[in-house]
Amino acid sequence: MFTMIPEMSFGRRLSLWWSCIWRQTLATLPIWLVAGGFVLYSIVRAEHGEANWLSSLVNSMGALVLVGGGVLLVVSLLCIPIIGYMTRRAFAKHQLSVPPDYSFGQAAMLGLTTWGWTIVVSMAVNVLSYLLQAVVGKASVVMAVGQLVFLVLNMIGAIYIVLPRQAWRLRRQAGEPEAQ
Numbered sequence: 366m367f368t369m370i371p372e373m374s375f376g377r378r379l380s381l382w383w384s385c386i387w388r389q390t391l392a393t394l395p396i397w398l399v400a401g402g403f404v405l406y407s408i409v410r411a412e413h414g415e416a417n418w419l420s421s422l423v424n425s426m427g428a429l430v431l432v433g434g435g436v437l438l439v440v441s442l443l444c445i446p447i448i449g450y451m452t453r454r455a456f457a458k459h460q461l462s463v464p465p466d467y468s469f470g471q472a473a474m475l476g477l478t479t480w481g482w483t484i485v486v487s488m489a490v491n492v493l494s495y496l497l498q499a500v501v502g503k504a505s506v507v508m509a510v511g512q513l514v515f516l517v518l519n520m521i522g523a524i525y526i527v528l529p530r531q532a533w534r535l536r537r538q539a540g541e542p543e544a545q
Contacts, residue, residue, distance in 0.1 A: 367529045370462075370536065378524045381459050385531075386523075388451035393444040400440045404433070441480075449476035452531055461532060464539040471538050478534045479527060486522035490515050 369378065404419075408429070411419040422428035449472030457463045464471065494515050501507050 367526055369529050369532055375524070377459075378528060381455060381461075382520070382524050382528060384455035384458060385452050385528075388455050389448050392447050392451045396440055396444060396447075400436055404436055445476035445480060446472040447476070448479050449473055452476070452479055453535065456532065456535055462536045462539045462541055464535070467538075475531060475534050475538070478530055482527045482530045483523065486526050487519060490518045490522060493518070 373381070407417050407419045410417055411422075419429075419432065422432060446469055450467065452475055453463050453467055453472065494511065497511055498508075501511075
């Protein structure tokens with residue numbers, strides 16, 4: 366379930382992970398910037414008395430949090446197929462199995478695979494983070510080192526859990542038989 370076919374060294378997995386991450390970041394960053402800028406612009410205009418879609422919500426922090434969460438969800442959903450396309454391009458660049466033609470549905474499924482397994486890895490690392498805080502405390506030096514450790518753990522989780530699931534999804538989409 367979590368093996369790469371073909372087998373890869375840590376360095377090659379790291380290279381593939383980096384190839385995926387920079388493509389996904391560059392492809393989705395403009396969408397996030399436009400959405401964030403639009404919301405920020407709307408909040409500033411509403412606070413200065415200009416009527417817009419946030420005018421009635423600007424005085425309620427709870428409503429603004431809900432709007433922010435809604436925007437976050439909508440933009441995340443818009444980025445799912447883009448993440449799938451970029452992941453496929455990274456795998457193709459590393460000469461791994463990918464389907465020759467790629468549909469929107471296939472990209473969305475690969476994006477959902479990426480999103481879902483990344484959330485699972487992040488949740489596990491966050492639980493570990495809370496446990497460490499409870500045991501060690503919240504001293505600033507410990508927290509700074511802890512953040513670095515958790516960044517590395519998230520990266521390792523992505524390399525050894527998320528990448529194999531992405532590879533599995535791409536092999537299935539390419540029509541390759543299951544490896545035993």
